[in-house]
Amino acid sequence: MRAERVEEKEAKLVAVRAAARAPRWAIPAVKLAILASDVALAAFCFFAAFYLRERLPLIVHSGSGWTWSAQFAPYAVLLPFVVLARVATLAYHDLYRLRGEYSLLDDGARLFKAMATASLLIIAAAFLHRGGYQYRAFSYARGVFALDFVLALAAFGASRFAVRGGQRLVRARGINLIPTLVVGCNHEAEMCISEMRARPELGYRVIGVIATDGTRSASEFNGVPIIGALEDLPAAIRLTGANEVIITDTRLSGNALFDVMMSVGRHRRVEFRIAPSLFNCLPRKTEIDQIGALPMIRLFREPLPQAARAIKRAFDILISALALLLLAPLWIVIAVLIKLDSRGPVLYKQERVGMDGRIFLFYKFRTMHADADDRIHREYQRKLISGEREANLGDDERPIYKLHRDPRVTRVGRWLRRTSLDELPQLLNVLRGEMSIVGPRPPIPYEVEFYDLWHRKRLDMKPGITGLWQVSGRNRLTFDEMVRLDLFYIENWSLWLDLKIILRTLPAMLRGEDAY
Structure with missing residues (x-):
């Protein structure tokens, strides 16, 4: 038995294994194809850089057949090393990995490092080796190597973007x-x-x-x-x-x-x-102290040191001022659409809770009818924060944790929320110093009334227009999960983390995923 x-x-x-099995030859075959295309791209970019800089032919026809031109011959000696350097640095920075999660932002950073390293190696070989004994007196044009770097960065970037796009389509079908x-x-x-x-x-x-x-x-x-x-x-x-x-x-x-x-x-x-759980993770920003013979880990008592606050504030002013300047025409279009759709003001003003519990006036484009009652939202937030999950399904029938199909929302307001364009006036709050570009979402005062004590830790930093939870699941997360992500962001803040969140916010806005 x-x-x-x-x-x-x-x-x-x-x-179970049979249901999950995929052809074993698929990944090696794709990697081989990518490698072959990288070899071709490296050679092509080097050829193109020489032609654009010198405007001279690469090959000429002589009595014995086609051969390198006299002008390109010293560069041709470097060609095998150019290809090897490009491929080797791509492999070193793990850009041939097709398994597991990937990030276009991380791929881009690694690609830049790979191309910069390869170009430095190529330049070193050119000016130290001098193309061999035959061309020891030849002087290489620096512009060729500068153009080669720019072209390679663009070409390999487009190649990796295409590979990731194809990978995304394949994975959406349950493959790989x-x-x-x-x-x-x-x-x-x-x-x-x-x-x-x-x-x-x-x-x-x-x-x-x-x-x-x-x-x-x-x-x-x-x-x-x-x-x-x-x-x-x-x-x-x-x-x-x-x-x-x-x-x-x-x-x-x-x-x-x-x-x-x-x-x-x-x-x-x-x-x-x-x-x-993120809430049980130690923050990365820790310091090792010693009390007598006992090593101690001291956690930062302040979310951000004074210098970090100054850097973040300067970053906020720069980004918000630039965004306001570039998006001014869009503001006019949105204002006209709101006025044509329903009566009431263009901007919606509401009290929100900022850093350390300070109340400030929060701006958004109006997405609801002017006489909307907040009792529906107040009751929903009470249930959400207390963990009472209602049958609230999104468009794809997955549970979400934001009020869906709100009857108070106008037609234009629904589109503004879907694209997150209703958030644009918060750039004014950023300039005034009440908000930051990246940070926890600013709660409404009556929401804070329902908070548990540990929820209030998210008020230790200025609220933001976007944040970690918006790019990590948005309205599919429970309230406690949102707070844990906010606390993780506060404990692990860096300027690089802010940049990553901003760059991940843009595609999330365009897709309109989980935005209601």
């Missing part, structure tokens, strides 16, 4: 997703499964759950089959072909996890990740 149950479990695991096992049946596991199911572009498919508590007797968790307990994990990895294991239950014994990882072995190349 026991042998039959074991066979039945193994058959279930093999079925990493088979993943989740260890745990807690809230974090539910979040992990829901996020990966809602966003296939992340590159993961949860194929099974490893139960760590009494739920192991159930057949599935959050729509994913439960395929065993912790002691079954090595066999589950082997039979399902999983490449990633995400551990969401942080109560597990470290020794037990270590034993499992040793049982799996390094040769299977399985990645283990721990996904604890």
Whole structure:
């Protein structure tokens, strides 16, 4: 009887693997094609740079056939090194990785570093090696290498953008997703499964759950089959072909996890990740002190040091002033549309709670009827903050945590909210110093009345027009999850993090995802 149950479990695991299997040749074939195109692009950019700078032919026809022109011959000696440097630096900066999550912003930063490093290596080779003994007296034109860098950056950037676009389309069809096992049946596991199911572009498919508590007797968790307990994990990895294991239950014994990882072995190349709640993570901004012989970790008591506040303020003034100047014509168009659609003022003013609980007047383009009653929103916010989830579905039938199909919203207002253009007048709040470009969302005073004590920590920093939660799930997140993201942002602020959030906000606005 026991042998039959074991066979039945193994058959279930093999079925899970078959459902998640993808052709093994696909990824190597795509990488080989990308590599071949990179070799061609590197050579083409070098050719184009020489021609644009010198306006001279690259090849000429002689009695023995086609050959390099006398002017290009010294550069032709460098060509193999140019191609090798470009490809090697791309590989070094991990730009041939097609598995897992990716970020266009991170790809762009790595691409710039790769192209800059390669160009420096090419220039060093040109001016140190001098093209070999035959061209030791030749003087290379610096403009050729400068043009080569610009062309290579543009060409390889377009190439990587096209690759990521194709990858996104493929993943949306359930192809090239990493088979993943989740260890745990807690809230974090539910979040992990829901996020990966809602966003296939992340590159993961949860194929099974490893139960760590009494739920192991159930057949599935959050729509994913439960395929065993912790002691079954090595066999589950082997039979399902999983490449990633995400551990969401942080109560597990470290020794037990270590034993499992040793049982799996390094040769299977399985990645283990721990996904604890953001609220339980230590901030990166910590300092190591010593009291006698005891090392101590001191957390920053102030969210931002004085110098960081000054940098953030200067950044806010620069961005908001530039945005107001460039978007002035759009303001006029929006104002006309609002006036034509419904009676009332163009701008909507409302009291909001800022840093340290200070009240300020908040500006938005009006998206509701002028006589709208706030009782609907007040009651909804009370239920949201207290954790009472209502049957509130978005356009794609997924649960959202913002008032959907609000009867108070006008026709133009619905479009403004969908595109987030109603937020533009908040640039005035930024210039006045009441808000920042990036930060937690400013709550309404009656919302703060419903806060728990730990929720109020999000008021330690100036509120922002955009923030981490807007680009990390927006209205699909619960209120507690939004607050945890705000606290994570406050504890881990950097100018680079602000830039990343701003650049991720723009495509989110264009897509209009989860905006109501």
